[in-house]
Amino acid sequence: MSRGPLRLGGGGGGGGGEFDRLRRIFARLGSRARDLGDDCALIRVGRTTLAVSIDSSLEGVHFRTDWLSWQEIGWRSTAAALSDLAAEGAKPIGVLVSLGVPSSGSRVGGAGRGGRGGDAAVAIMDGVASAAQSVGARVLGGDLVRSPRYLVDVCVLGIARRPVRRAGARPGQGLWVTGALGGAALGLAQLRDGRKPTAALFRRFAHPEPRISAGRWLADRGAAAMIDVSDGLAADAGHLAAASRVRLDIELERIPCWPGVPPAAAAASGEEFELLVVLPQSFGDAAARAFRRATGLALTRIGRCTRGAGLRLTQAGRPVAAPPGFDHFAPPPPPPSP
Amino acid sequence: MSRGPLRLGGGGGGGGGEFDRLRRIFARLGSRARDLGDDCALIRVGRTTLAVSIDSSLEGVHFRTDWLSWQEIGWRSTAAALSDLAAEGAKPIGVLVSLGVPSSGSRVGGAGRGGRGGDAAVAIMDGVASAAQSVGARVLGGDLVRSPRYLVDVCVLGIARRPVRRAGARPGQGLWVTGALGGAALGLAQLRDGRKPTAALFRRFAHPEPRISAGRWLADRGAAAMIDVSDGLAADAGHLAAASRVRLDIELERIPCWPGVPPAAAAASGEEFELLVVLPQSFGDAAARAFRRATGLALTRIGRCTRGAGLRLTQAGRPVAAPPGFDHFAPPPPPPSP
Numbered sequence: 191m192s193r194g195p196l197r198l199g200g201g202g203g204g205g206g207g208e209f210d211r212l213r214r215i216f217a218r219l220g221s222r223a224r225d226l227g228d229d230c231a232l233i234r235v236g237r238t239t240l241a242v243s244i245d246s247s248l249e250g251v252h253f254r255t256d257w258l259s260w261q262e263i264g265w266r267s268t269a270a271a272l273s274d275l276a277a278e279g280a281k282p283i284g285v286l287v288s289l290g291v292p293s294s295g296s297r298v299g300g301a302g303r304g305g306r307g308g309d310a311a312v313a314i315m316d317g318v319a320s321a322a323q324s325v326g327a328r329v330l331g332g333d334l335v336r337s338p339r340y341l342v343d344v345c346v347l348g349i350a351r352r353p354v355r356r357a358g359a360r361p362g363q364g365l366w367v368t369g370a371l372g373g374a375a376l377g378l379a380q381l382r383d384g385r386k387p388t389a390a391l392f393r394r395f396a397h398p399e400p401r402i403s404a405g406r407w408l409a410d411r412g413a414a415a416m417i418d419v420s421d422g423l424a425a426d427a428g429h430l431a432a433a434s435r436v437r438l439d440i441e442l443e444r445i446p447c448w449p450g451v452p453p454a455a456a457a458a459s460g461e462e463f464e465l466l467v468v469l470p471q472s473f474g475d476a477a478a479r480a481f482r483r484a485t486g487l488a489l490t491r492i493g494r495c496t497r498g499a500g501l502r503l504t505q506a507g508r509p510v511a512a513p514p515g516f517d518h519f520a521p522p523p524p525p526p527s528p
Numbered sequence: 529m530s531r532g533p534l535r536l537g538g539g540g541g542g543g544g545g546e547f548d549r550l551r552r553i554f555a556r557l558g559s560r561a562r563d564l565g566d567d568c569a570l571i572r573v574g575r576t577t578l579a580v581s582i583d584s585s586l587e588g589v590h591f592r593t594d595w596l597s598w599q600e601i602g603w604r605s606t607a608a609a610l611s612d613l614a615a616e617g618a619k620p621i622g623v624l625v626s627l628g629v630p631s632s633g634s635r636v637g638g639a640g641r642g643g644r645g646g647d648a649a650v651a652i653m654d655g656v657a658s659a660a661q662s663v664g665a666r667v668l669g670g671d672l673v674r675s676p677r678y679l680v681d682v683c684v685l686g687i688a689r690r691p692v693r694r695a696g697a698r699p700g701q702g703l704w705v706t707g708a709l710g711g712a713a714l715g716l717a718q719l720r721d722g723r724k725p726t727a728a729l730f731r732r733f734a735h736p737e738p739r740i741s742a743g744r745w746l747a748d749r750g751a752a753a754m755i756d757v758s759d760g761l762a763a764d765a766g767h768l769a770a771a772s773r774v775r776l777d778i779e780l781e782r783i784p785c786w787p788g789v790p791p792a793a794a795a796a797s798g799e800e801f802e803l804l805v806v807l808p809q810s811f812g813d814a815a816a817r818a819f820r821r822a823t824g825l826a827l828t829r830i831g832r833c834t835r836g837a838g839l840r841l842t843q844a845g846r847p848v849a850a851p852p853g854f855d856h857f858a859p860p861p862p863p864p865s866p
Binding site: 211212214215216218219221222223224226230231233235236237238240242243244245246248251252283284286287288290311312315316319320322323328329330331332333334335336337338339341343345347349 | 549550552553554556557559560561562564568569571573574575576578580581582583584586589590621622624625626628647649650653654657658660661666667668669670671672673674675676677679681683685687
């Protein structure tokens with residue numbers, strides 16, 4: 191629902207201040223708003239449960255036009271929004287997009303990686319539509335506004351046959367994560383330093399794949415609680431622990447890491463769009479292998495749920511401090527992109 | 529789905545260029561997008577038809593913080609989005625809101641009409657929630673992003689038991705409009721000139737009421753086609769005529785006008801959020817009186833559908849030129865609000 195930023199301007203995290211602020215705002219709305227404690231809102235329509243969420247991507251905060259092509263900007267913004275449906279175990283139906291584009295809407299030449307020019311709005315929407323199509327969804331609606339910076343605001347709709355919330359974890363259950371973590375932060379760091387990431391690393395950053403089929407597979411196999419890794423594994427584990435009123439014990443050395451990324455950095459890397467999932471005690475390595483056959487993704491047990499509250503990270507059995515979450519209200523304003 | 533702007537910076541219209549551009553973009557997405565020819569997208573979910581739409585309101589384009597309070601900004605943005613559900617004859621369920629707020633998010637003191645200060649994000653969301661509540665809807669989700677300008681992006685969800693599209697008008701049917709037109713443009717003009725509108729006129733501008741119950745009443749009574757007046761009566765009649773492949777004949781002297789507004793200005797006034805509706809030939813003055821008893825609103829017959837294409841405006845039986853539609857890509861960039 192809300193997502194950590196890239197911290198394009200650098201600066202320290204603030205422990206999920208943006209999410210907390212949004213939650214405080216919603217709490218003040220009382221019965222006029224639903225509880226903001228999950229990736230999606232769930233709405234019963236007849237015998238169906240709809241899952242809906244909205245996710246905003248803004249130039250200079252979530253992307254830079256000299257790093258990504260217009261299509262990649264559209265894809266990435268949409269994949270980030272679809273990731274909320276994945277975390278709910280939902281099947282996407284469609285997306286609605288508000289697009290903000292500066293003045294004439296196309297900074298022809300120079301803007302967009304490769305300086306390809308053309309109509310930015312068309313190319314961004316092409317990326318949006320491709321991301322939607324990749325998970326069986328369509329573009330249902332849109333709006334266009336003249337804005338000082340590029341903005342891609344994506345509302346996603348899906349159907350959750352068996353919705354998985356953040357709140358269902360119970361002591362004794364296992365904590366698992368899909369894929370490998372740390373690539374998003376590593377790619378971002380290299381781009382920020384003016385280096386050229388490898389093709390695989392750049393693709394990880396520019397073209398994230400929402401884990402829709404993984405989320406649905408896990409929901410069907412009895413996932414008790416789930417969240418997508420948007421603020422970073424440690425921060426998102428904290429959200430899940432708070433919602434479920436359990437303690438999460440995570441062994442750093444078990445975290446599946448992107449090549450060259452140490453576990454502590456992998457645990458802090460935001461916008462990974464992998465799934466952090468709590469599965470029944472009976473779910474074991476054979477089931478994880480079945481998951482890999484079905485989805486092509488690794489599924490790694492990194493810890494477990496116990497009685498208590500919060501997050502306990504250990505390395506070689508000794509407690510270590512949790513890395514901070516992301517918060518794009520905490521750092522200073524990012525410089526405008528060129 | 530898309531809406532004309534206030535033309536805060538003045539400047540001439542461009543005949544619905546924004547809408548046309550959005551439609552061109554959607555056409556290029558092919559089967560990956562739905563047809564963008566209506567106020568809402570309609571989606572079958574089980575035995576229910578969902579209506580969804582997204583509508584963006586940006587500081588300096590759609591509102592100014594020295595004209596409206598934070599609550600009014602939230603209300604107005606949400607009412608504009610809900611108006612798309614009204615035009616579909618749909619019953620609102622809820623709204624999702626992406627909020628863009630500058631730096632610390634509260635320009636305390638000086639910003640917001642009356643210089644009340646406080647947390648702008650909280651106050652804007654309070655206005656959003658009140659507008660949603662006024663039509664039986666709730667705030668289902670949100671996102672918060674640091675943005676150079678205030679932005680309120682609202683996605684609306686509703687259920688359409690009997691959806692009314694733009695495309696259903698047939699020759700011989702009557703063309704009607706709810707309420708009175710011209711107040712929105714008059715209020716805007718006075719604010720732009722630094723004058724103080726009357727309380728009623730200011731309320732019309734700052735606190736528009738989405739015509740939800742009117743839209744449902746008309747849908748239940750066999751409305752053949754409907755659109756909300758967002759770009760201006762003449763421009764929106766043009767959209768409806770094009771979608772229905774009919775000609776619309778409108779008699780200017782029949783247009784119900786806000787006190788002091790001449791018919792030609794009323795026909796050009798955007799963001800009125802009244803409903804322009806095509807009703808069966810059998811729908812007459814007695815039915816219009818029943819509508820007024822049910823909704824408290826006037827319903828006025830202003831013309832009819834005939835064979836042909838486009839819009840034909842007459843005054844005292846003589847053809848007159850149609851006023852231009854609104855287009856916020858055509859005028860020069862508005863000055864930043866103070």
